[in-house]
Structure formats: structure tokens, C-alpha cells
Amino acid sequence: MAQGMNIGEAAKASGLSPKMIRWYEEQGLIPRPPRSEGGYRVYGPKDIERLRFIRRARDLGFGVRQIGQLLALWQDRGRASADVKRLALEHAAALEARIEALRGILAAIRHLAEHCHGDARPDCPILEHLAHDQEEHP
Amino acid sequence: MAQGMNIGEAAKASGLSPKMIRWYEEQGLIPRPPRSEGGYRVYGPKDIERLRFIRRARDLGFGVRQIGQLLALWQDRGRASADVKRLALEHAAALEARIEALRGILAAIRHLAEHCHGDARPDCPILEHLAHDQEEHP
DNA sequence: TCTTGACCTTCCCAGAATGGTAAAGCCCAC
DNA sequence: GTGGGCTTTACCATTCTGGGAAGGTCAAGA
Known part of the structure; x- marks a missing residue:
């Protein structure tokens, strides 16, 4: 074996779905x-190797390009190796930026939620924040 | 004014693009x-209020639904207010999950990059990680 | 009044990665 | 030879955003 696998076997061997293999x-x-x-x-052994490489890169969040x-x-x-490292560090920087953006949002949400009593009454600082422009005023 | 704004003015007043307003x-x-x-x-004043509400919710990462x-x-x-709070906390939980996933990936990338000398030589632990299955063996 | 430029309209396309469905064909074991 | 499982292509959906084309509208200035 290892000589000539169908796409389903290649999928199992690589951890990708047949759909994704066709798409790649x-x-x-x-x-x-x-x-x-x-x-x-x-697919031959070389192809499987390449597919596994792709899956691992994908699992690290790298995009297709x-x-x-x-x-x-x-x-x-x-x-x-400097070229590889540069790619990795660029990716890391992008990840960090996304994480920071999300953390800012998360903090804002948590802050608002903390001040919402969360009972049967209708008044709610979350809706008030969304409704009234407290933000503009530089 | 405030009586009858075109989509461009509504966009400026709300912070959304005309495209997005049509899409919403x-x-x-x-x-x-x-x-x-x-x-x-x-658009009238009420519409602008609603658009601003939407923009702020979007800025907090809420999805259309x-x-x-x-x-x-x-x-x-x-x-x-409990209903609003529940929505906010669900969103916060989803954000946190995404952040955690990204942080795991970021740590892995950083770890690999740290061990890559990043010079003119071709050997690189990042590529080795991607190429060889150290992961499977449960 | 005519022209011009800025704005608006709808419609289509694109991305990024994945899942789903459907109609049809292939393959193998029984 | 037949059934069930796999494969093929093709299309649709997601989520939000931007780009562009082709054409209509409006207001200001000559």
C-alpha cells in the first residue's frame, strides 16, 4: 500500500476532509x-506528506497564501531560514493584533455586563451604551 | 435639517458605509x-439613531443576528435586562473562546520562531515541525 | 437653460475556509 | 450482478465588507 490512495484515504491519512483536499x-x-x-x-506518499504539511500549517492558523x-x-x-522566520513572525504579529482587538472588545462587554443587574427590570446599561453616544466628545 | 438625509449623509452621521446601510x-x-x-x-432622525445603535453593536463584535x-x-x-445581559455574556464567552484558541496558536508560533536562527542557512525548526509528524502517537 | 460633477440606484463579483446537497458514475465484496 | 459505499462535478450558504459597472438624479455654476 501507500501506493495509490483514494481521496477518502488521503483525507484520513492527512487529517483534512476530501472537500478541503479538492479545494486546496x-x-x-x-x-x-x-x-x-x-x-x-x-495520491501517492509524497502527496500525503504535502497534505499533512498543509494541515499542520492550517492548524497554526496560516492562510492559504x-x-x-x-x-x-x-x-x-x-x-x-530567515525567510521562514519572517513569515512566522508576520503571522504572529497579525495574530497578536487580532487578539488585542478582541480583548478590547471583550473587556468592554464584560464591563457593561457587570453593571447590568440582569433581572426582570428593563433598564440596562448595555442598551444605554448602544443607544446613546457617549463616545463622541474628543 | 435632520429631516431627510440621503444615504451618504446617513452614513456620515452613523459611521457606517452606504454599502453597509443597504446591506443591513x-x-x-x-x-x-x-x-x-x-x-x-x-432617512429621518429615528433611522439615524437606529443606524448608530447598529454601528456600536457591530463595534462590540456582535453579529447581525x-x-x-x-x-x-x-x-x-x-x-x-436579564435577556440583554444573557446575550452579552454569551457573546463574551464566544469571544473568550476565540481569544483562547488564537493565543494557543500564537504561543506555538512564537515558540517555533524562537528556535529558528533566522539566517541564511536552510535548516529551520518551523519547517521541520510542519513536515514531520511529531504529533501523532496517542 | 445647459453642463458638469457628485451622488444615488441596482446588480454582480470577490474574499477565506468550510459545510451541505444533489445527480451521476465507479468499485468491490458477496 | 447487485447493493452500498465511495467519488466525481457543480451549485449554494455562511459573514461582513469592499470594489466596480451601467445608468439615473440632483444641485450649482456658466
């Missing part, structure tokens, strides 16, 4: 595999 | 406004 193929992350007589995609760059670097024997 | 209308968050003779949407619920509660004189 469409996006150009993986070469179009040969087909069986019946038209089925046939970045995964493509990582794959290119991976295949490039003469790569500089 | 399509999503049912705001009633379809009356039109001028020429077919232009005409939740904004709809918040608007309904806002208009409901007999609402219980």
Missing part, C-alpha cells in the same frame, strides 16, 4: 494528482 | 426607508 488542489497548493481509469484522484509560501520554502533546498 | 436593510435590521421622487432613500435581537430588546419597553 483548486487553489494550487497541491498538484493535480493522476486519475484512475474511473476518474478517481490517486502563506501556506503556499511555506510549501515553496519547504521545497527549496537553498532557502534561508 | 436587506438583512432586515432596519426598515426600508421611504424614497424621494428620484428613488433615493430618505445578535444585533437584531438587541434591537428588538431595545424597542421592547417591557424587556427584562
Whole structure:
């Protein structure tokens, strides 16, 4: 075995869904595999390796474009590790920015919720915040 | 003024883009406004209030469905603040989950990047992590 | 009054990644 | 040979936002 897996087996072996495998193929992350007589995609060990690489990169939150760059670097024997590191640090910076934005929002929500008594009465600082412009006044 | 603003003015007054205003209308968050003779949407003060409410809710990361619920509660004189609070806390929990997931990923990336010397040499623990399955072996 | 430029209208397309469905064809074990 | 499971393509939906095209409207200035 390991010689010629169908997409379902490739999916199990890589941790991706068949759908995603086809989609990555469409996006150009993986070469179009040969087909069986019946038209089925046939994957070899190299393909499985590549799919697993993709899954791990995806699990680290890399986008399709970045995964493509990582794959290119991976295949490039003469790569500089600095290039890989730069990609990773850019991704880290983007993640951090998203996290910070979300944390700001979370803090605001929590703050509002804390001051809402949360009973049967209708008055609520959350709705008041949304309704009245306390924000503008620089 | 404040009587009959075009969509562009409504956008400036609310902080939303004209595109988004039309889209919120399509999503049912705001009633379809009356039109001028020429077919232009005409917004009154009440509409602007509602648009601002929507913008603030959006800025707090609420999704369209939740904004709809918040608007309904806002208009409901007999609402219980507990309902608003529940919505806010659900949203906070979802935010927290997303933040935690991102933080896990960020830590992993940072850890890998720290161990990558990042120079002209090709060997790189980041690519090695992506290439070799250290993870499977339960 | 005519022109011009800014604004508005609708409709289509795109992204990013995933899931679902449907109609049809293939493959294998019994 | 037949049934059930797998695969194929193709289309739709999500969530929110932006871009653009093709055409209509409006107001101000010449």
C-alpha cells in the first residue's frame, strides 16, 4: 500500500476532509494528482506528506497564501531560514493584533455586563451604551 | 435639517458605509426607508439613531443576528435586562473562546520562531515541525 | 437653460475556509 | 450482478465588507 490512495484515504491519512483536499488542489497548493481509469484522484506518499504539511500549517492558523509560501520554502533546498522566520513572525504579529482587538472588545462587554443587574427590570446599561453616544466628545 | 438625509449623509452621521446601510436593510435590521421622487432613500432622525445603535453593536463584535435581537430588546419597553445581559455574556464567552484558541496558536508560533536562527542557512525548526509528524502517537 | 460633477440606484463579483446537497458514475465484496 | 459505499462535478450558504459597472438624479455654476 501507500501506493495509490483514494481521496477518502488521503483525507484520513492527512487529517483534512476530501472537500478541503479538492479545494486546496483548486487553489494550487497541491498538484493535480493522476486519475484512475474511473476518474478517481490517486495520491501517492509524497502527496500525503504535502497534505499533512498543509494541515499542520492550517492548524497554526496560516492562510492559504502563506501556506503556499511555506510549501515553496519547504521545497527549496537553498532557502534561508530567515525567510521562514519572517513569515512566522508576520503571522504572529497579525495574530497578536487580532487578539488585542478582541480583548478590547471583550473587556468592554464584560464591563457593561457587570453593571447590568440582569433581572426582570428593563433598564440596562448595555442598551444605554448602544443607544446613546457617549463616545463622541474628543 | 435632520429631516431627510440621503444615504451618504446617513452614513456620515452613523459611521457606517452606504454599502453597509443597504446591506443591513436587506438583512432586515432596519426598515426600508421611504424614497424621494428620484428613488433615493430618505432617512429621518429615528433611522439615524437606529443606524448608530447598529454601528456600536457591530463595534462590540456582535453579529447581525445578535444585533437584531438587541434591537428588538431595545424597542421592547417591557424587556427584562436579564435577556440583554444573557446575550452579552454569551457573546463574551464566544469571544473568550476565540481569544483562547488564537493565543494557543500564537504561543506555538512564537515558540517555533524562537528556535529558528533566522539566517541564511536552510535548516529551520518551523519547517521541520510542519513536515514531520511529531504529533501523532496517542 | 445647459453642463458638469457628485451622488444615488441596482446588480454582480470577490474574499477565506468550510459545510451541505444533489445527480451521476465507479468499485468491490458477496 | 447487485447493493452500498465511495467519488466525481457543480451549485449554494455562511459573514461582513469592499470594489466596480451601467445608468439615473440632483444641485450649482456658466
